[in-house]
Amino acid sequence: MNSSQSIRALFQPFAIGNVSLANRIVMAPMTRQFSPDGVPGSDVAAYYRRRAENGVGLIVTEGTVINHPDSSNQMNVPHFYGETALQGWENIVDTVHAAGGRIVPQIWHMGARGNVNDYSQSEITEIVEAFAQAASDARRLGFDGIELHGAHGYLIDQFFWEKTNSRTDHYGGDMIARTRFATEVIEACRRAVGPEFPIVLRFSQWKSSSYTAKLAETPAQLERFLAPLVDAGVDVFHCSTRRFWEPEFEGSDLNLAGWTKKLTGKPTITVGSVGLDGDFMSLFTEGKGAENAKIDGLIERLEREEFDLVAVGRALLVDPTWANKIREGRTDELIPFTSEAVKTLY
Template structure:
């Protein structure tokens, strides 16, 4: 791949609320190197390293909102409390000093949390209907008062992110976690205003988005990450057709989403079997007019979910097809995950035509913070 062919990745991105030097996004990847929920200098250095090597926007790993059952491990970073927020202020400062931009991903894992885990092991896991991802009843449905408290926790985290200097927030509404559990018919069988058809099941997310918008004001970027697939249910779909996807997306746009991060396992796959070649990010942009981020095994010669299941490494892969799609405007930004985990200099190497120097992904990268 020549330097010229990579030009689309390095064109500036400009939207109404967000400006980036290029189209490369560091995908959020759970790391779990924050003892007691507090990110330290090693976390700041980890993100800074990608910023100083040319990543346009860094999205942090999922950070837990202020709720006792938000996460399943004491080493996952919190986004509440003085010590954790001070740690995140250090991360923001490090990234900005390196000339980068950074968004925090706000996260609640919902019913995927195993009982007895996390910072508050005695807390019950929560979800819309008390169902796990297999649709089995393992807890109690959230009450409307409990839902209101969760919405308030998201809004407080959004306000704190803006105060600390983050350039945007991303709400994690993908992969079968809390927000996605409200989206999905398998995990949301409520009969009140938070359940019902696909559009009705967006109400919780829409209220979270609207509350965050009130907390950060009209000019601050709000990103929503969503997916069709769920952890362990890779063939699941929220929307079977583009018409259903349109009904799903409209309430979220109306609530205040500025940019959609469309999570797929393989960026090159069409979203629907309708003869169109558009992937999920392509359809989302076409239907909403909003900028989108594509993601899914970018730069790898092996699908990233197989890396988890089989403990394999992966070699590098051509970006040709991706660049063609980006160049014709199918989507606006490209999120890179495992490739950036093994090689912090991935972006600058691509820009300078140094593909032969790219580091292949090795499983050992998951156990280090470099």
């Protein structure tokens, strides 16, 4: 694994439309709450710069919320609206680009305070328009694309999941109907940014309230779920799992990113405990960190083109130089993910 031959696949360039990435390493979005009153400052810019200048091919920012009253319940999560916050993001874009990196914001609505069944059509329309405005601002500020957060039980995912969406109008019902809110968001964003600006959608089967949840129980169901999202304009699917090495369905070794690529033909990003030996929730549920783990299996899957890009979260959180250390074979210098290391969040 330490030889340049064995990691070559991870450091091949990749293009998403007109956006060229130097390698296949993506910094996964990680909420940090380091933006007082929603405004990301110079410290946030420095945080992303360190990853860009140390070999990360694409940075997906922490979740940044749209202009809607219920979009956030945490005051230090960054906003993606308002002059001051957007100026902060513009500085971050310029800083990352100056370091040779690529960056997309993760556009987020945390979800209904009650449930999605209570939203009126007028409020849904307002939220869709807020997503589109954020997408438009992202392009204006110079970002390299956007990621829509449709995973983990947040708003878009609340519409996806039958356990949280029991609406009887055209936003609820069967699996296809439950994708309507997301498709309206994607279509509105596409209109706002034009045909060439990359749109990434992050989705998951699991929810923060239910690790065993499934939007799709079979590959056929997953294909039905994904088709409207492709038609709406998704360029890349970011397929969130807790452990990338776990098969998604019985009878195949393919993970969620592998199945998504196979069924849609679209590029996919895999994620889930990359470079570590435990899933990310163990720190919070059990107080456990994670040791560094070999990535031979990951490389083998990438070489087979099971997926196209690899998102790294905690390993990059504690070690900004993770990508360069992997590329140079300096794995003995990798910093383990521990509770003490997490406190720095640098």
